[in-house]
Amino acid sequence: MVAEWRTDMKNTKKIKIMAGLLALALVAGTLAYFMKTMSVDNPFSTKKYGGETVEKFTPENEWEPGGQVTKEVQAKNTGDYDLYVRVKFDEKWERDGQVIAGTELSSADKANFFPASADSSIAGGSSVYKHLAGVEDGSWTDGNDGYFYYKTKLGKDQMTSQLMDYVTLCKDANMGTYAVSEMKYALVDATKTAEDLTDADYTLTSAPDVIPDGKVLYQKKVVSLDSANAGLAGANYTLTITTELLQANADAAAENGWAVTPA
Structure with a gap:
């Protein structure tokens, strides 16, 4: 599994504080000016900024059509800044270390990546049904750009709801001839x-x-x-989950191409 963290802090605050003291004194009929420039150092420390992917995957040695595997996907904010969260998926099937042709897919290709149910694979597409509990309960939304966005900003020590909770190998998955x-x-x-x-x-x-x-x-x-018609028999499935965390700022979201700006 691969988790990706990304930070973008483009705006650096520059603070200059100057204090001036001007004294005017009249001494023995002589006008004299006294000026003092006072420089004040203001120490600032940045807050921690970070996050982590929280997921649970329970694999099975012999995954058979119709078999459901727990795959929980959510994110936690371990820093001090509020965060925006989005997630994308990639998958592939490999046999003997080689990717099986046509099985390397991404959530950006939604029509081929998400079977409608665990009963039927997508012809020419995925044979793995992904249950997106967070989309069903309304806490996550599909950005139609390959990413799923958590709909509210994530505060310090907060955790998102589960975007995904399980995957199932479709009942009609091609297991070879x-x-x-x-x-x-x-x-x-x-x-x-x-x-x-x-x-x-x-x-x-x-x-x-x-x-x-x-x-x-x-x-x-x-x-x-039949080696010429092996389907997914004897193959290994990999689901890669990429979680991106961004400082909760609407301008930062726009500059980084986020299709959805969480509330």
Whole structure:
């Protein structure tokens, strides 16, 4: 998972304080001016500015179609400034370290990234349903620019509501095409059951024409994945969540291309 923090403090306040003292004295009929320039040093310290991504991901070793996985996404302000928060998503599927063609997608491509339900994948798009609880409850809004915006500014030590709470591998996800690649046979004593056999017993590649007395023939089909039509079988899914935190300032939001200015 990747979380991105970004700060932008473009306005530097310059403070100059000068105090002048002008004394006018009349001494023995002589007009004299006395001027003193007083310089005052004003120490200022900046407040802490920062944030962190707070998320919980519970992976499963063998994710199957229809399987729901907890994926909680929210942000917390650990600094002193009020913050604006927005989040974007990217995903990909990899097999043997290589990205599977057509599976590298972004929330900027909303039509292909967000299946309408966990029942159906998007043809040519994502096979993972993302449940956006924060959009449903109205605390987050879609900026239609690939980002989801928390609708109110985030104060010190405050935490957003959950934008996402779980993901589901769609029930019709393409898990590849399988075919019988080999038939094997075991000719063993009739006293043996199928549960007694091991791979070492399947030594024949074709069935004998005659089965001797006292023997029994077992058949085993070897089913293999069609490498040309492997789908998502044996692949690893990665969902990358990028959280951007910005000082709560409308001008800063406009300058940094934020489509939504939180209240």
